Amino acid sequence: MRIKTLGIIGCAKHSLGSFLIVFLFLFDNNAYAFGNTLDGKTKFAGTPSGIIRDIEVVKESTFIASENGVFHLLGGRSESIDFNQTKINGTVSDLSLGLNGNLWIVEYGVGVFSYDLESGVATQQFTNEKWPKYAWKIQELEGSLVVSLIQGVIVADLRTGKIQGWADEIGVGKVYKAFSISAQNNVTAYVSSEEHLLKIDVAGRTVDRLPVKTVFPELASINTVSISKEFMFVGGREGLYIHNFKTETKSFFPFEKTSKSAYAMSDVYLSSNNDVYVAAGGLFELKGDVLKEPNFMAPLLSSEEIKSITRIRETQSKELLLASSQLGLISLSSTHQSINLVHAGDTVFRSNIQEFGINEHSDFIVKTRKGNLVLDKET
Secondary structure: OEEEEOOOOOOEEEEOOOOOHHHHHHOOHHHOOOOOOOOOEOEEOOEEOOOEEEEEEEOOEEEEEEOOEEEEEEOOEEEEEOOOOOOOOOEEEEEEEOOOOEEEEEEEOOEEEEEEOOOOOEEEEOOOOOHHHHOOEEEEEOOEEEEEOEOOEEEEEOOOOOEOHHHHHHOOOOOOOEOOEEEOOOOEEEEEOOOEEEEEEOOOOEEEEEEHHHHOOOOOOOOEEEEEOOEEEEEEOOEEEEEEOOOOEEEEEEEOOOOOOOOOOOEEEEOOOOOEEEEEEEEEEEEOOEEEOOOOOOOHHHOHHHOOEEEEEEOOOOOEEEEEOOOEEEEEOOOHHHOOOOEEOOEEOOOOEEEEEEOOOOOEEEEEOOEEEEEEOOO
């Protein structure tokens, strides 16, 4: 590829985002630990991942929960975690970091496992109890486990697994669609449900139901709750509430009217740079007072090929990790976040670029075998 000043007229118009075009064409997809970052990674330790349901980042390690198992990624290597010694297979629905150097693994239909991060040994927990087989999400607090059974929430003793009677009011059949749990501290957790946001305090042994209709009136129901730093994020199909625990204030941020989201919100993530990302079918970012499609990596992140993002996380090296049911695990470095791909509409432009330059009108021009193109500087 050559760069020079061109005097060209009558060019077709396609799109390019950011001025890092030179770096885009020289960029090596395989330079990052997660492999082919733009197309997604769908195999770990030689095993197809299937749908990825959760990601947990612990220091330099990344753990992936998928329908075909749990995988440990470290550097450029991946290995399968052999945690389930039973002959029963279920759906790995949750990974949750414990308070004592362990990772909780929930396999819906099978049980709950504790994986020791130091020894690499996993053991099945509470085998004498019935509830672990129906667990969907789990959150460890001091001396207790808060567990979503989807159609109910229980609080179990951390040592024995016995269900605590003081939280019976939110037990099986008493709350619905409890898909998300997040801890504010070591004694308080919030659980999303169809009609209420549940606040569970294991120290005070209390449960508060915060009605969606009155506390979060812009939402028809709550899909997800996430707590990071001093903020609590409560999301649904209509948008996102952000509650500040320090100031005890909250604000609502809808999806931009031109956004394509009509999906339930599956995750909210606050990055190390304080950027708010939302998984709601596709990827969205909080910009100003609305949730909109990100202004980087177009058209990949806005295409129909990536309309089922389930989880968002970030590595120690500040790579943004996206779990997509179509494309697998996608990792976006800070370099990716300042680049768009040359595209026409929602289609990546794949013709070889022979020359690149600027004409007398300060337009960016590329020359291809099929003709010359004017590039949109904004997109």
